[in-house]
Amino acid sequence: MLVFIDESGYPRPTDNNKFSVLLAVCIYEKDIKSLTNKIYKLKDEIYSKQDEIKSTNIIRKQTIEKNRTNNKKYADELVNIAVKHNITTFCIIMKRPDSEINSSDGILPKQYQLLLKKIEYFSEKRNIEKSIFVFDETNEAEDLKIANSFNQFLFRSKLGKKFDRILETPFFVSSKITPAIQIADIFAGITRQYYENNLDTKTPETEFEDWLNKLFVKIHNKTENFLQPNELYYEFGFQKVENLNYIKRIKNT
Secondary structure, X not given: OEXXXXXXXXXXXXXXXOEEEEEEEEEOHHHHHHHHHHHHHHHHHHHOOOOOOXXXXXXXXXXXXXXXXXXXXXXXXXXXXXXXXXXXXXXXXXXXXXXXXXXXXXXXXXXXXXXXXXXXXXXXXXXXXXXXXXXEOXXXXXXXXXXXXXXXXXXXXXXXXXXXXXXXXXEEEOOOOOHHHHHHHXXXXXXXXXXHOOOOOOXXXXXXXXXXXXXXXXXXXXXXOEEOOOXXXXXXXXXXXXXXXXXXXOOEO
C-alpha cells in the first residue's frame, strides 16, 4: 500500500492559519494506475495542460464568490474520482499553538508519530504487509531531516520498534508530476479550510461553506475508526489535537 502524505499549514504560533493538518491518503498499488490516469484526463479536459494545481489556489472563497467554474469543477471531480476508489484517509488536525512546540533534532514531529500509529494499526487490521510512505518533496535539507527522524522513530523509539508494517525508507516525489500527491494536497486543503471556518461546530452559512462541507464529508467518509490491537483505546481516523506538547517525548531505548 502507498501512503501519500501532505500538510496544509504548520503548527507554530506565527502561522497565518488557525489550524494546520497532516493528512494521509492510502491507496493500494493495484489502484494507482487507474486513479492517476483519470486525474490526468480530468486535468487535460478542464485546463488543457498538466500543470500542478495547488489546493491554495482553488480551495478558497474566490472560487465560489468569483464564479471560477473550472477550479470548482476540478476540485469536485477530483474528490469524486478519488473517493470512488478503495482509498482510506487519516488526518491529524492541529490548533495553532500559543507557543513553540517542544522538539528536538532527530525526533519525528509528534503529529507524524500519531499518523504513523494509525497507519500501522490499519495495516495490521487489513493484513497489509508493508505500507510505503510517500512525501511531497520540499528541499533536500528538509526532506533529509524528515527521512532521518522517520528512521530514528522506527529504529530507536520503544513504540516505533514495535511497528513492522511500515517500510523503513520513505520516498520523496515531486507533486508537479505525481497525481496521487496532488490528491493528498487537495484533501489537506479542504480539511484545513473546513476547520478554519469552524464547520466542525456549526452548520454552513454561506455558499462557500456549504461547498467545503460537502467536499469534507466525502473525504471523511473514507476514513476508518477502530480499536487499537490491545483493544484498550479507540483510534479515530481524523484526530483533532489541541496541544501537541501534551504528548510525552518517546524515549530512545
